[in-house]
Amino acid sequence: MRKSRIVTLAALVALAVTPQATAGAQPGAEQAGQPISVEALSAAATLPGSARAERLIYRSTTVGRAPTTTSAAVYFPPGEAPEGGWPVIAWAHGTVGLGDDCAYSVAGPGAVERDWAYLGTWLNQGYAIVAADYAGLGGPGEHPYLNGVVEAHNVVDAVRAATTQYPSLSNKWAVVGQSQGGGAAVFTARYATEFGGPALDYRGAVGTGVPAYIEDVLQFSGPGVPPIALSPHLTAYVLYILNGLRTTFPELGIADLLTDTGRTWTDRAQTACIGPLGEELDAANVSIGSMFARPLSTIPDVHGLLAGYMGLPESGFDRPVFLAQGLRDTDVITPETLRYFAVLHANAQPATTRTYPTDHSATVNASLADSLPFVAALFA
Structure with missing residues (x-):
């Protein structure tokens, strides 16, 4: 009986979290990344300084690659788009909660002053921002919190939907995330090329306050x-x-x-x-x-x-990754995050890691001095 149950649980893990890039793996999966509609953003979710801000509803997937509908906030810099379109920063937000009214594109960021300063800096550098709500936030179903593969699908599908919906966006993109979103950025970095396919030109990732192990x-x-x-x-x-x-x-x-x-x-x-x-x-x-x-x-x-559910990938990264950790961070287990840095280096992954004398929240903007030039080099 015990052996049978272990086999059953192993099958459940494989179904729920194993990456599946084949479009026909589940009914409706081939529609992932398709835009459905555009809505006005609430004032709470509108990034100050954005020339245009909208809520994009799109198709994605959730547990077991089951089809679902979710949303993202899309922000455009002021001025005319450069030749080839605005390069895209996919923002993977930190923990906001599980209720639909907590969704980033509905209620805005939990840490308003911090996140607006951070995202405003990327916007001022000439990047459009696509901020995905993860599956189950602001849409049907429940949110499988910290299910990294689901979050990676949601982020990639948001970029695909945005670049389909808005001709002024480039297909060149990088992912940036904090806390829960830092983990989502790491998972996205591992699977972005696989999930995005040739239509998207994924360049690299930035993650801060990443919850490891x-x-x-x-x-x-x-x-x-x-x-x-x-x-x-x-x-x-x-x-x-x-x-x-x-x-x-x-x-x-x-x-x-x-x-x-x-x-x-x-x-x-x-x-x-x-x-x-x-x-x-x-x-x-x-x-x-x-x-x-x-x-x-x-x-x-x-x-x-x-x-299998939340463990961060330790290898297989095909583009550069920048990871930053505050040494006074008590929201994640800082020694475990530093251990993760060491594992990536030991596995010869393309990872740049930095530490700062800051807490969980302050590391976000403290890291910009290093992450801005890192990302600029990705798009150069």
């Missing part, structure tokens, strides 16, 4: 582990991951591993944006350990399952 720590979650309340954001991230796991692997019965407290907070996280959820968790002084009735390790080969 989360699976190594998360696998030990269980009753009383950890026994104290962590920062509200860290607890919120775990709740989002639990939601992502039950969206990607409904057969696992994640709810059966949780206490009543755990089920209540996991359900709350399914619709909550990161700011309000963090405040509620802080007020309630909730610990991760109190949410589990049984260890997460009850799931056979839980580490393998988690690594």
